[in-house]
Every structure is written in C-alpha cells, then in structure tokens.
Amino acid sequence: DAGITQSPRYKITETGRQVTLMCHQTWSHSYMFWYRQDLGHGLRLIYYSAAADITDKGEVPDGYVVSRSKTENFPLTLESATRSQTSVYFCASSAGGGYTFGSGTRLTVV
Amino acid sequence: AQSVTQLDSQVPVFEEAPVELRCNYSSSVSVYLFWYVQYPNQGLQLLLKYLSGSTLVESINGFEAEFNKSQTSFHLRKPSVHISDTAEYFCAVSKGYQKVTFGTGTKLQVIP
Numbered sequence: 001d002a003g004i005t006q007s008p009r010y011k012i013t014e015t016g017r018q019v020t021l022m023c024h025q026t027w028s029h030s031y032m033f034w035y036r037q038d039l040g041h042g043l044r045l046i047y048y049s050a051a052a053d054i055t056d057k058g059e060v061p062d063g064y065v066v067s068r069s070k071t072e073n074f075p076l077t078l079e080s081a082t083r084s085q086t087s088v089y090f091c092a093s094s095a096g097g098g099y100t101f102g103s104g105t106r107l108t109v110v
Numbered sequence: 111a112q113s114v115t116q117l118d119s120q121v122p123v124f125e126e127a128p129v130e131l132r133c134n135y136s137s138s139v140s141v142y143l144f145w146y147v148q149y150p151n152q153g154l155q156l157l158l159k160y161l162s163g164s165t166l167v168e169s170i171n172g173f174e175a176e177f178n179k180s181q182t183s184f185h186l187r188k189p190s191v192h193i194s195d196t197a198e199y200f201c202a203v204s205k206g207y208q209k210v211t212f213g214t215g216t217k218l219q220v221i222p
Binding site: 041042058097098099101104 | 142144146151159161200210212214
C-alpha cells in the first residue's frame, strides 16, 4: 500500500532497554522526520533526514539515534529507554509543501 | 527562530455555529503556514496551507484561513461546524519547505 507506515502501533518497554521504532514510506520523499507528541508541548522534532545517509538533530534529540541507509526507511532507536520518553511518536515525510504523517507509535516506558 | 502560538487550548462550539481558531507566528523571514487536523488515535493530516499568492486559502471541507502578514496571524475559520469537525487542530510554520514548527494545538469540541 502506498503511504507512510509506522510499526509497532503500541509498545511497552522497560526502563533501560533499547527499542526501535520503524518508519517506511513508499513515495521516495527525500525528507523524513521524527516527532514526539506530548500533552502541553504539541509536536517536537527529534531528528530529521534530508536524504539517505544525511541526518540532523531537531529540538529534542537526546537519548535517540536515527539512521537512514535507504530512502524509504527511517528508524528511530531509543538506546536506553527512560520514563520521560513515554510519548506518541510520529514519523513524517515530505517532498515540499507539507508533511504526510504516519499513524504514530504509542510508547510506554515502565 | 520561528515559533507558533495557539492561545486557545480548547474551543467548544455548538453545531452549525461559526468557529475561529487563532494562530499567531513569529519569524524574521518569509514563512509558509499550515493547518493540520488530528482525529483521535490518528496521525496529523494536512488541512490547508499558505505558500504564496492569495492570502485566503481554503480546504475541501469548508475551512479557510487567511494569512495576515501585518498581524503575523493565520487564523482558521469555518462558517458552520459539524459534529465530524471535532478534532485537534495544529497550526504550523516553516521558513522553507522543511523543518516545520508546530503550535501546541487547539481542541475543537462541537456540541450537538
């Protein structure tokens, strides 16, 4: 199916564990983004990528790692999960003129 | 740096009444402006955007927004809301096509 898909939709993990959130897009958009959404903060940019093998930090990158070996994939890894990383994570892609968002991953760190 | 302010966190309105959701931005350069809508348990969807040209932009479901450079505003309006418009609305700004900055959102609650 065409579009942008995130997996998993829901994830519960323990403090200190590594967890990876997946994002896949089928349009070959050059730009991809990771945001987290929290009450009272709206959406905050974690990392973004302008193309394969090109990534850059956003507003709140600490504790996260990204990679982009292929244009269509942009995984987000929490190296050692903390409770403050409990959030809803959205991936987005863009070719210009606005984003297309995935459905999100609700991550709970216990 | 650019920023977006949505002063109203919640806006209740009766069905078929008009609504305005306020958005103000700050930026030292020309910007692109967006409104996104988020329904429960879903991602954000682009509602409308201003990139250039006419300052009044419209969506397919009856919303409109007007870019006002002198007041640095991009308020969203609809003359008659429907129950299905109940959602959270996010205003956003970018100085190019990328790296969009979002406001904190306004929850529109349409009352039957």
